[in-house]
Amino acid sequence: MPALRSGRQLVAAVRLLLVATVVLGIGYPLAVTGFAQLVAPGRADGSLVSVDGEVVGSALVGQAFTDAAGDPLPQYFQSRPSASGYDGAASGGSNLGPNSPDLADLVAARRAAVAAFDGVDPGDVPPDAVTASASGLDPDISPAYAAIQVDRVAAARGVAPAVVRQLVDDATAGRDLGFVGAPHVRVLELNLALDRELGR
């Protein structure tokens, strides 16, 4: 009787599913959580960064360095454009296509804004400064984008550009293992170093 056999199969299916839910859905993640919290609690909790006991961000998650009106703060290196406004609860990219007129308008506007803000030639504004990241939470900028921001940050803080440039170098990471990924500047780490070395 095929119907009867299917009924017995269904019982087996539900039971296997329940066993799997307990072992794979609860046991496995809890075991990994236990290991993670024991061995690498800082990383497991999101690599949070504190200043004077106050958590100011995650080393891995980008943030906006803007004032209440949304204007960029000149004393800080600026992150990339973000499709989600660095909202940690809403990651994602713009998903605009390569020929999208909306994207073209955005790129042109960002290029003009960055060039004016940093006092550089529009042709010197690198691609990552005018495009939104995939996550909307990109914690890094390219060394090229950091370089064009040095003079503006130095002027805002009243120090020599060389001082700022040194801090940029300290916050710059090369490719992993020398060839994996791309060189990048960790913006939060850099801005924290600026505050620490030069005062807020």
Add this chain to the structure above:
Amino acid sequence: MSATVAGWLQVALLVGALVAVHRPLGDWMARVFTGQRHNRAERVVYRLVGVDADAEQRWPAYLRSVLVFSLAGVLLLYALQRLQQALPLDDGMSAVEPSSAWNTAVSFVTNTNWQGYAGESTMGSLVQMAGLAVQNFLSAAVGLAVAVALVRGFARTRSGTLGNAWVDITRAVTRILLPLSVLAAVVLVLGGVVQNLSGGTDLATLAGITQHIPGGPVASQEAIKQLGTNGGGFFNANSAHPFEGPSAWISLVEVFLLLAIPFSLPRTFGRMVGDRRQGYAVVGVMAGLAAASLALATWAQARAGGAALQLAGAAAEGQEVRFGGPLSVLFGTATTLTSTGAVNSMHDSYTPTGGLLVLGNMMLGEVAPGGVGSGLYGLLVLALVAVFVAGLMVGRTPEYLGKKLGRREMTLASLYVLTTPALVLVGTAVAMSTSAGTGSMLNAGPHGLSEVLYAFTSAANNNGSAFAGLSANTTFYNVALGLVMALGRFLPIVFVLALAGRLAAQGHAPVTAGTLPTHRPLFVGLLTAVVLVVVGLTYLPVLSLGPIAEGLS
């Protein structure tokens, strides 16, 4: 070091790692599925489940087990989502809307992991762990079981049975997927992927802005999501999210994880049919197609195509700085060549040619190397088609591995090959002719068509990646794509298991001077050509209206 050299070095490292695990992992999987002994934990499982682990199943029984098990999975996952606010660890999330819950339940059970929803604002930790992550294991295990059943069809002589689905699924989890996931999760945790049950932290940033830093059991889920070629991200941004892909080397590890099992399965196949050269031929076809696709996509993405990207100076839209261009393309190519669908960059913003290639990768039927299990059985069915084509040329009865391919066998293989394109093209046509379908497009013109075509291609091939501009969380897309995912997964499984049953029942024809050797470069070339021609002829018309028109504009 130039970006180009660095880019190819990371490919070389990846290939080296895949070659290194090919033999041990492939041999191990062959042992898992041919061994007679059950370990103690497995015996406990079989007793709890109430199955006779030593009973062999004929193909209809094997199929019934697979289908019933998947159906039960859909029902449980649907219930979990609808009831999550009443269960513990809901993280303040409310019940998932019915059409979205249906779509997601089918999506995870079919190994697609298409996500119409945004993870961090829809699913609490319980649904993520006990619902979605469990199906990450089980859907991959089902894929492995079906592939192994087909391989047994080739290996066995005059046998009425294909093995025991319950045993195959259980062993796939206990001996392959779970141990490897634990290892992978440890590496991911050490690399900075988060793993907690805190529900996140709210903080004030350096500039005084309130920011929510999400939490969750991410590493454990990321491990099986990649390893099982699932692809459903914990977060909306998937592996591009800094908590899923904190660094470039972790992202490269994730690429390795999603390729490891599919590229090792041909070895398992070769071992089980008693001729390792057959496995090498299969992996040769997979590797050749993958290499060609990667080279083309890397080249396309390096030249900023498309008016908006040219204005930006590079294809940096939808890419993370720490990954850079080459690693983004590598991930995008690997995820669409397998049935993974995880992303570390946004495919919707790829250059026209780059977008065409990731779409084309899925249209190949995901056989280079394809999903866990599904890649191998997909390519073996295409191998039958290739042998059949060769047989027509010389007027001989086609044979593969000593099995004669008659009318019934070729009918089943043809039905398998036709199912996915039919679902893609009919689905896209329906969407484009209804306002419910076209209303969800973000981009206008040919790129809008590409978004819809990509969605149905992704669903029918059980990939799950998206041209994410499409607003797919609507009743129309949730229902339609859910249906396409279910049919795209289970119709081919029906055909494969029916085929396996017929093959197992046959004897082995002796090799003669007239037998087409299926381990030589000639056959590798023929099979590659069959894959490309089948795809090319099927999809060229619609591709020329979408990405090709866009690239030429």
